[in-house]
Amino acid sequence: MAGPEEKSAEVSLPPGLRAVTAGNASPMTGPGTTTYVLGKGSVAVIDPGPDDPRHLRAILAALAPGESVAAILVTHPHLDHSALAPQLRQATGAQVLGFGPPGSGHSPLMRRLAKAGLTGGGEGVDPGFAPDRCLSEGETVDGPGWSLRVLHTPGHMAEHLCFAWGRMLFTGDLVMGWAPSLVSPPDGDMGAYLASLSRIAQQDWQMLLPTHGPPVTDPARRIAELTAHRKGREAQVLKALDRGATTLPEIVAVVYHDLSPALQPAAARNALAHLIDLAERNLVVAEPAPLPAARFRPRRPAP
Numbered sequence: 001m002a003g004p005e006e007k008s009a010e011v012s013l014p015p016g017l018r019a020v021t022a023g024n025a026s027p028m029t030g031p032g033t034t035t036y037v038l039g040k041g042s043v044a045v046i047d048p049g050p051d052d053p054r055h056l057r058a059i060l061a062a063l064a065p066g067e068s069v070a071a072i073l074v075t076h077p078h079l080d081h082s083a084l085a086p087q088l089r090q091a092t093g094a095q096v097l098g099f100g101p102p103g104s105g106h107s108p109l110m111r112r113l114a115k116a117g118l119t120g121g122g123e124g125v126d127p128g129f130a131p132d133r134c135l136s137e138g139e140t141v142d143g144p145g146w147s148l149r150v151l152h153t154p155g156h157m158a159e160h161l162c163f164a165w166g167r168m169l170f171t172g173d174l175v176m177g178w179a180p181s182l183v184s185p186p187d188g189d190m191g192a193y194l195a196s197l198s199r200i201a202q203q204d205w206q207m208l209l210p211t212h213g214p215p216v217t218d219p220a221r222r223i224a225e226l227t228a229h230r231k232g233r234e235a236q237v238l239k240a241l242d243r244g245a246t247t248l249p250e251i252v253a254v255v256y257h258d259l260s261p262a263l264q265p266a267a268a269r270n271a272l273a274h275l276i277d278l279a280e281r282n283l284v285v286a287e288p289a290p291l292p293a294a295r296f297r298p299r300r301p302a303p
Ligand SMILES: [Zn+2]
Pocket: 076, 078, 156, 173
């Protein structure tokens, strides 16, 4: 969402890992969904990708003769990550593992806002996603020669998981290789997103493996960069409010004035996510509630 940060250099994958990129490149998916195939003989597939028969064929073609799929792991139920899961399950017999159906991880705040009428921005939630087995924080999924530890990392989506493979981390859409992620309430939550970034920043990762864009070989720098980007946007939102913007469209026009039209709707969702987070932290007043049609103003310290 924040302008071009594409990296063209080829980064080679660690031994034991294969990648198959789907043909769904777009302003929101960058170079397209990368499906990872981990292990040898009996493999894990991470983020099967969009419902596209060509991509299904490409994943199956990436398997060696006699190789089988032990598990299909889904970082979160967005269509470009999870939609192919039922077809891949059918083709391989493997179980689909993920946090749960969309909405199952909503925080009390997001449940309250959803009840008050807040709906998503049409960012491709997979309404039918239903894992065969729900994963939770801290558990491991093992196969011959590989082991994945589950990290619950809400923010881009409440049901978002990352998978740690030794000092490598499959980051789904928490950290993308080419641009900052969309955070669109009520599925997305800016406070949770920043907390998840801060959490993964505490570990010394060797490499991050995003579902969009190339592997990140300097994890600490990339995580710091994404955190700083969000903090910068937050400061811009507060400044826009200080200068008299009161509605979401007014705030977006100020903060994202240089963004291409194709990305403006997503930018408005990110701005709303910041405003909800700021209201929750008592830095902004939203009347009648932090919803897209609200009027926003900075909370002035008491005289
Ligand atoms: Zn996503």
